[in-house]
Each structure stands twice: as structure tokens, then as C-alpha cells.
Amino acid sequence: MPRARQELAELVAFRSVADPAQFPKSECEAAAAWCADALRAEGFVDVALLDTPDGTQSVYGSLPGPAGAPTVLLYAHYDVQPPLDEDAWESGPFELTERDGRWYGRGAADCKGGFIMHLLALRALRANGGVPVGVKMILEGSEEQGTGGLERYAEAHPELLLADAIVIGDSGNFREGLPTVTATLRGMTMVRVEIDTLESNLHSGQFGGAAPDALAALIRVLDSLRSEDGSTTVDGLAAEQSWEGLAYPEADFRSDAKVLDGVALTGSGTVADRIWARPSVTVIGIDCPPVVGATPSVQAGARALISLRVPPGQDAVRATELLSAHVRAHTPWGARVSVTQVGQGQPFRAELDSPAYGAMAEAMRVAYPGQEMQAAGMGGSIPLCNTLAGLYPEAEILLIGLSEPKARIHAANESVSPEELERLSVTEALFLRNYAAC
Missing domain, CATH: 3.40.630.10 (Zn peptidases)
Structure with a gap:
């Protein structure tokens, strides 16, 4: 040793x-x-x-x-x-x-x-x-x-x-x-989402309210990937599977995950259902202006990296297709959107x-x-x-x-x-x- x-x-x-x-x-x-x-x-x-x-x-x-x-x-x-x-x-x-x-x-x-x-x-x-x-x-x-x-x-x-x-x-x-x-x-798929709405950033006082904000559009898309209780909601992707086997008590999970007091867990079903048997989406990165140094601008473009975990019984290739289609369908205001796969595993x-x-x-x-x-x-x-x-x-x-x-x-x-x-x-x-x- x-x-x-x-x-x-x-x-x-x-x-x-x-x-x-x-x-x-x-x-x-x-x-x-x-x-x-x-x-x-x-x-x-x-x-x-x-x-x-x-x-x-x-x-x-x-x-x-x-x-x-x-x-x-x-x-x-x-x-x-x-x-x-x-x-x-x-x-x-x-x-x-x-x-x-x-x-x-x-x-x-x-x-x-x-x-x-x-x-x-x-x-x-x-x-x-x-x-x-x-x-x-x-x-x-x-x-x-x-x-x-x-x-x-x-x-x-x-x-x-x-x-x-x-x-x-x-x-x-x-x-x-x-x-x-x-x-x-669980398998995984990872996609990069890029949204563009303007040729360049605009002054939010002069143009805000009518000019389509790419960052706001991206936020709308990302919010559509979860329901009110935090369950993953990708159009067409089943998310009600159950885990049969070793149980994961919620109190133990909260302790292991260091969940802050008063903050609810996301999703429905048992903890084991949620983390081992069902799909789970995570936004793992967003490119947007940092708070320090930000200017009062309507954003012309924004992008995010999205990870989707896929449980046994589902196909990662099909899940990628569904995730990509969901992003496009939920992009508002006719904004230009591109979805690029950057990783995948069954x-x-x-x-x-x-x-x-x-x-x-x-x-x-x-x-x-x-x-x-x-x-x-x-x-x-x-x-x-x-x-x-x-x-x-x-x-x-x-x-x-x-x-x-x-x-x-x-x-x-x-x-x-x-x-x-x-x-x-x-x-x-x-x-x-x-x-x-x-």
C-alpha cells in the first residue's frame, strides 16, 4: 500500500x-x-x-x-x-x-x-x-x-x-x-446547441423588446427539457421506467449528493428509478456573457452543451434524434438553431x-x-x-x-x-x- x-x-x-x-x-x-x-x-x-x-x-x-x-x-x-x-x-x-x-x-x-x-x-x-x-x-x-x-x-x-x-x-x-x-x-448522448438571431449584439435600450434575444431563446429551449417537478421531458422519449433491485433511500441520496436543506429532489418515482432506470438531461455548459463586464446588450448568439443519459432498454442513437428534434421544435421566434452531436454511447x-x-x-x-x-x-x-x-x-x-x-x-x-x-x-x-x- x-x-x-x-x-x-x-x-x-x-x-x-x-x-x-x-x-x-x-x-x-x-x-x-x-x-x-x-x-x-x-x-x-x-x-x-x-x-x-x-x-x-x-x-x-x-x-x-x-x-x-x-x-x-x-x-x-x-x-x-x-x-x-x-x-x-x-x-x-x-x-x-x-x-x-x-x-x-x-x-x-x-x-x-x-x-x-x-x-x-x-x-x-x-x-x-x-x-x-x-x-x-x-x-x-x-x-x-x-x-x-x-x-x-x-x-x-x-x-x-x-x-x-x-x-x-x-x-x-x-x-x-x-x-x-x-x-x-446508462448510455449517453451529448449535443452542442447554437442559436443565432441577429447579425451582431444590439443596445438593449434602443432595440430591446422587439429584437429577438438569442440567449432568451436558448433559455426557453433548455427549460422545455424539464417538467415542473424536474423530470426530463424530451418529446417522444419514455421516462417512466422503474428499477427493480437494490433500493436507494432518499435520505441517503440527499446526504451523498450534499443536497442543501430545504431544496427538493427533482423528478418522480424512487431515487433508484430516477438515476438508474430513466433518462436524465443536464445542461453542462452555456456560452453567454459573464456577469462581470457584461454590457446592456441583446445577444445575437448563444450556445449550450447538453448531456442526455439514456437507460438500458433505450437506444442512444434514437435518443439523440429525439433530443435534436425536440430542440428544433422548441426553439422560439424562428431563431436559427443548429444541433451538433459531440459524444454518444449506448x-x-x-x-x-x-x-x-x-x-x-x-x-x-x-x-x-x-x-x-x-x-x-x-x-x-x-x-x-x-x-x-x-x-x-x-x-x-x-x-x-x-x-x-x-x-x-x-x-x-x-x-x-x-x-x-x-x-x-x-x-x-x-x-x-x-x-x-x-
């Missing part, structure tokens, strides 16, 4: 946000090189930096197993979300810092910690008789951007990631200390009654004494899952990871529990041993 902490600190230090408009591409390249070196140090062969079609690099390596042993693919990603408001961090986002028994830093849980988890599992096996399976490792460089680079690379090289079982180390336990596999993932559902899940259940029972494996949904998306499921229909796909609620992934002060890192590394090691004996 001390070595793991040092390695995670080195990896977190790379500002590997796969968006060259915000961070230098060299940061991602340096992180990829670090991961490749780590694989070589662990005895991996065929280690390579794969140039994917979206301009990023994925890291690949293989570790041959005993003759006749199954092959397991281990996945994580080294790219991270931007730190957002760095002033909101209690310590530097790219400096791993221990505080109150947790390790804080961007990517500590999502998902640089996932890579360290894989390394720890393999080291544990080597210290106890050896690795009983063949291992392939793939580390993605643009998962957070949803640009599909690794998906398209895998489709063009289908033999590369072929495996009997796949462990995606990018989800998390439902609660710290409660061993959980992720049974479903939802995923795992098959839990398989030998691999039996091996995982036994591993979790040992690594978490007194606990049984639970199955939960996850509202986020991992587009690669459906690509792998399509390429390798016989492979069993399992999702575990370090992103339990206290980890606060994608937010300021992201952290990882070192105890969870240790237990899940032991879980993965035991799973690989159990799976080899299946």
Missing part, C-alpha cells in the same frame, strides 16, 4: 484532461507513457501506445498466463475530468493529499486509482503462487470526453482485446464497505447469472467478511462496455471500482478510500484465482 500511494501520487500529478482547449496534450501523453512504463515493470509484453481515431492514446499490454488458462481483460482510464473551480479544493487537485483517512486528488478514484487497483491485484497473486490467468490491460485516454476513440480502435482491431472475461475497473461500491457490482449503465446491462459473477461473489465474500455481493445500477456511462459486448458476445463483463459516494468523482475534492483500494485489489486477485478454476 505505501508503494501504491506513491504511484497514485505520481499518476495524479499529470493534468491528463483529454481536452487540448483546457490542458496541454503533453500532459495526457506523459500520463500514458507513465502507465506504459508501469506495465513493463510488471512484466507485461507487447506494451504499446495506441493512437486512437480521436487523437488520444490508449495504453495496451499483455501478460501471458499458464497453458490453457482463460484470458481476462482489465480496463481503466488515465484521463480525468477537469478540476473545475480549483479554489473549491482544500488541497491541490493534482497533488495527492491524505486527509481524514482518505487520499484526495483528481482521478484518485476515477479512474487512476482503478489502474493501481489492477496492479495491486496482480502483485498480490505473484506473492501467493503466481497469476493463474492470461491478462490483457487496456487504459483509455479519452473516456471522460466520450469521443469514442478506443471504441473505434477496438472495432478496427477486434483481435486485440479478445478475452474470456472483462473487468471494468471504473464503477464503485454502492456504499463504502458494501461490495457491489454494477449491473446496468447503455449496458450485465448478465449476473454467469460463472464469472459467481467467482466474483465468492471473492467479495472473502475480501469483505460478513458481506454478500450486491448489484446496483450506475447513472453514468462507459461507452466501451457495449462495444466490447458487441465484439465479444461470449465474454463476461464485470464492473467494479473505487467510485463509492464519498469519492465525489467529477466534483471538487475527489478522493479514494485506501481501505477500499486494498479490499477491492484483494477482491480482484481472488476473482482471478476463482475464475481460473471455473
